[in-house]
Amino acid sequence: MVLAVAISRYIQNSWIGRGLQALRDDELAAECTGVPTLRLKLLACAISGALMCAAGAPPRCTCNTLTLPSAFNLNYSVSALAMSLIGGTAHWAGPIIGAILLSTTQQLLTVTISSEVNVLVLGVMLVLFVVAAPEGIIGLIRRVRRNRKEGEAMMPPETQAPLLRIIGAHQAFRRLHGARQCQRRDPLRESVLASSARTARERPR
């Protein structure tokens, strides 16, 4: 597992990762930028196949008997897919988060309720994530971070003071009464004044 994480982390930060990301965004543009798209797709397929084989081989070594339904159960493929989808496929840490979350939930459900409910919950979770958060948990975290950053950028410190201040008013019968004084701030005018003051200061005498 450590090897799988190390490999995926290396790939994401290397030229292979950049190529695959470009390929996912726009295949035609990637091809015209010099990315060998077919070769990269084959490479991605081979590496992920190898990692899945490495994950599947050890448990079989400990088994004395091997039956088709247990070894090739559809649940294995679906939960492996669900883990990366729920965690997020665009970052190496996504499948780890998904795996921890999903395997814990599955174990808990199997022990406390039943294995049938476990499959049902897995299906529902998969549908929910595909519809509501197609980029998985990592995508959700990124979106929240981006929104917060943009929110900060939209609100520079000088506009945080109230734009309109009404003094001595009260509300009755859904109307505002008795406003003694209105103070309105005009950020645009303030910025013009500030810049002209700055120019006046910087002007050589």
Added chain:
Amino acid sequence: MFRDEDITRLQPHMRTRRGIARSFQIPRPFKSMTVAENLMVALDFAVATDEPVSAAQRRDTMMSILTQMGLASKADVSVTKLSQVELRKMELARAMATHPKLLISDEAMAGLSSSEVDEVLDLLMSLADHDITIIMIEHIMQAVMRFSDRVMCLDAGRIIAIGTPSEVMANQRVQEAYSWHLALPSMALMRVTAL
């Protein structure tokens, strides 16, 4: 044929590595990346050198291209935040990062305002001074007249005139094509410096 080599059967990425770059009429950036990362893709894949290039060297190359394009301050900005003219410049910068000998610019100025057309045109002219041959496909006459050494005018897929801009503009068939068609005929403009 490109530089004495038949490129008909070559895959697009191999043509890019041979030194042919293109920009798209409708910008096609890699949307999940920043401007710098878009250029890094080109530097990673299109530039075939035998010597290993360090990350710092590539960063320097990338920044010099971005500075030339006037996008240095936007290096770490996501491409989704760029304006239309900045996207066009980014397209040209990404094409430049492949170190082309021939740049095919497909209507890089379509839909831009007149001052923005001048801005992009100045950039293209500065590229032509760096020994890059540019084939510019364009309808905007302002750009055609200012930019080209040789003009080829196509109407419905046929070459109807070829020569210097003033010769082509004086050509009777070109004038007819311009007056008859609401959709203007394509102009392939060439500024030949290398090759």
